[in-house]
Amino acid sequence: MHDQHSDRALVDLPGTGTLLRNLNPEQYAAVTLGPEPSLILAGAGSGKTRVLTTRIAWLLSTGQVSPGGLLAVTFTNKAAKEMLTRLSAMLPIAVRGMWIGTFHGLCNRFLRAHWKLAGLPQSFQILDSGDQLSAVKRVIKAMGLDEQRFVPKQVTWFIAGSKEDGQRPKDVEARDPQTRKMIEIYEAYEAQCQREGVVDFAELMLRTYELMRDNASLREHYQRRFRHVLVDEFQDTNRLQYRWLKVFAPPQAPDGAGPQGVFAVGDDDQSIYAFRGAQVGNMADFEREYHVRQVIKLERNYRSFGNILDSANALIAHNAHRLGKNLRTEAGPGELVRIGEHPSDYAEAQWLLDEAQALHRSGVARSEIALLYRSNAQSRVLESALFNAGIPYRVYGGLRFFERAEVKHALAYLRLIENPHDDTSYLRVVNFPARGIGARTIELLQDAAKVGTQSLYQSVGAVAGKGGNNLAAFNALIDGLRERTRGLTLREIIGQVLAASGLVDFYRTEKEGAERIENLEELVNAAESFVTQEGFGKDAVALPVDETSPGAIAGSPVGAAADIPAPDAETGEIQSPLAAFLTHAALEAGDNQAQAGQDALQLMTVHSAKGLEFDCVFITGLEEGLFPHENSLSDGDGLEEERRLMYVAITRARQRLYLSFSQTRMLHGQTRYNVKSRFIQELPEGALKWLTPKHQGFGSGYAREYQSAWSRGSGLGSVVGMGRVEGRPTYAAPPPPPMLQKAREAEHGLRIGQTVFHNKFGEGVIVTLEGSGSDARAQVNFGRHGAKWLALGIAKLTPVD
C-alpha cells in the first residue's frame, strides 16, 4: 500500500520524484509510511528533520492530506521555523495557516480560538518564567507565608511540575504538611492567574489538554480534522505532552473516522531533559499503546567520520536502558579523537585557545569551532583566556532579548493597554520610572484589591491621599495610552508607549542607559519585522477552517467552520497586532545567543549544543564530579543521562573532536583535584590519540611546558604555609596561575595533586595530606568511588608515573 502511494505520486506529481530522490532506504520507508502510528528512531545526524519535512511534503503533494489536516509539533521555535522554511522550499504552498509549531505555540493558537470554552478572557496574556516567579512570590506574600520555608523558586517548580504531570491542586497527593501547604499555594496561584487573565507555559498545555479531554464535540472535531500528526524530539515529551498527543490523536480512532497517521520521531540516546520532566519511557509506551508495527531506525549518519561515531557508539553502549541503535557512516574513519590532560583549568583554557587558533589559521572558520562544557561556571576560565588573547568568541545561553529588564518594562506597559488587570505587569511599572508611588502606597493598594478580590487597577479608587492620586494618575496614563493608540500601527503604539511612559527619558539620564535605549529601539524594530515578515497573525489567527485540498482523501471529513461547536463562532476573530506581538514576545524570547556578526568561537553548554553541529568540537572538563556531574551520580538513571549528554556532545562534531580534562580546577573558590572522567575509559582505544602521556601529563611534548607552570608553583619541596603558592605561570596573562594548596613531599614521597593507584579503588588524586610518620593520612579522590581517607602506613598507594 505504501508503494501504491508513492507510485501514484511519481506519476501524478512530477515534483514528488525529486522529493524522494536521495533518501536512503530507511528514510524512504519512514517518509512513505501509510496512515498508521509509527515510531522513528532517528540517530544523531541521520537526517531526522529532512525525513520529517519530506514526509509532510510527500503527504501533501500526493494529496493524502490537506494543509489543514496536518499537525506537526516541535519543542523549539527554531525547529518549527526550520521545518516551515524547508517545507516552503519543497512545495509551492502557503505554509502560514498550517498547524506546524511548538507545543506551546499550538496550544496558544488553540486557546485563542476557544478562549470562551477554556474559561479564559479573550485577551489572556502569557507569563514567562520570570513573570511566573514574581506571581508566585506575590501569592506567598499574600498568604503571609515565610519565603525561607516556601522558597518561591521551588514553589514555582512544584507548580510547573504538577501541571506537567497533568495535576491540578486537587489531584496532588498531600503526603505531608509541607506539601499540603504547597498545594494551597498552587491553588491560590491558580485563582490569582485566573483573576488576572494570565496563563503560564504549563497552563497553556494543561488547559488545552483538559478542554480536549472534557469537550466531546471539540475532541471529535479535531480528531477528525487532523489526519496526520507528527511529533519531533519525542524523547523529550513529558507526561502531559504525551497525554496531549493521545487526546488529539488517540490510538483508537473515533467511530467513523479514518485512521490517523501518528508519526513520532525521537532518539532515546539523546534524551537529556529528564531533569525537567521529560519521560523517555514515552517512546516505549507509545510503541505499545499505539501498537506500532515496526520501529524504523535511522542509523546512517551523514555528519561525522568513523572514529567519532565509534566513540559515540562505544560510549552509549554502556547504558542499560536503550531501545538499541548504532550509528554508521560511509565517510571513512577520518581523524582520531584527540584527547589531552592538563595540570589546571587555566592551562586547559590556554591549550584550547592555542589549538583553536591553529585550526583557524589552517582555514577553519571560528564559528565552526565549538567549545563545550557541562556547566556554565566553566565558561569563565575560557572566556577570560579568550578575552585576554583578543580572540572573538560568543557565549550562548545568556539573557534573551525579551527578558531584558528594559524590554520587559516596555512590554509591561503594552500588556496593560491590552489587559489592565495583569497585576504582574502593573506592579512592574506602576512606579517605574519613579512617579511617587512608594512601597506603602502599593501595600495599601494590594490590601484593597485583596478585600474586593479585584485587580490592582480596579482598586485604585480605594486608596486615598497623595499616593492614591498618583495611582489614579498612573491609571489615567494607561487609559490614555489605550485611547490614543487605538488604530495605530504597532510601531506607532510602541513609540507612544516609550515616550509617554517616560522610559526613554529615564534611561537617557542613566549612566549606562545608552545600551538600554538601543534595546528599546530594537524592540521597535522587532515589532516592525514581526508585523511585516511574520505576518502578525502567525501565532494568533485561529481559524479552524480547512483549505479544501483537491487531493483530500475521499470520504474523510474535511473540517469546515461548520464543524466547530457553536460556542466558538467567534473564533474567526483576529487578534490585534499588539496582542499578537505580546504573545510572540512571551512565546519566543528571542535568540539566546549574543550578537551575531563577526566570526567567533562558539561557547556553550552541552545541553544547548543539542541539535547543532560543528566541524571541530572541544569537550572540556571531562572529570569525575564535573562530567559526569557529582549530583547525578547517586542514581543510575542520573549517570545514564550524563552519558547520553556526553553522547550528544560527541556527535556534534563533523571532522575533528577534542576531549580534555584537568588535574585541578577552581570551583567555588577552592582548588579541586579531579580524576579523569569515567567516560574517557568507555571510549575505544583505537579511535583515540593521546596528546599527553596517558596518565600524568608529565613527560613529553607540550605537556612538559604546562608541567612547569604546575610544578614550579607546587614545586617539590617548596613547602610554603597553608594557602596560596605564587607560581610563575607559563603564560604571563592577567588571569592568575592556578592556586595550589600546600604541596609537601614528605617521607612517603606523595604530594597533593598527585595521581596514585590503589588496588581496590583504582586511580585517584591526592587531595589532602595530614600527619607524619605512622600517623600520616591522605585523602584521595577516587572519582566514582568518592573521596577516601587512607592511612599511609596501611594502604598501598603507588604513584602513577
Added chain:
DNA sequence: AATGTGAAGGTTTTT
C-alpha cells in the same frame, strides 16, 4: 530612592 553591605549558594533549560 539610590547605593552599599552581608549572607547564601553556585548542574543542565525551552516554552
Added chain:
DNA sequence: CCTTCACATT
C-alpha cells in the same frame, strides 16, 4: 571565588 539578592543605610 564570584554572583545574586534581600535588607539596611544615607
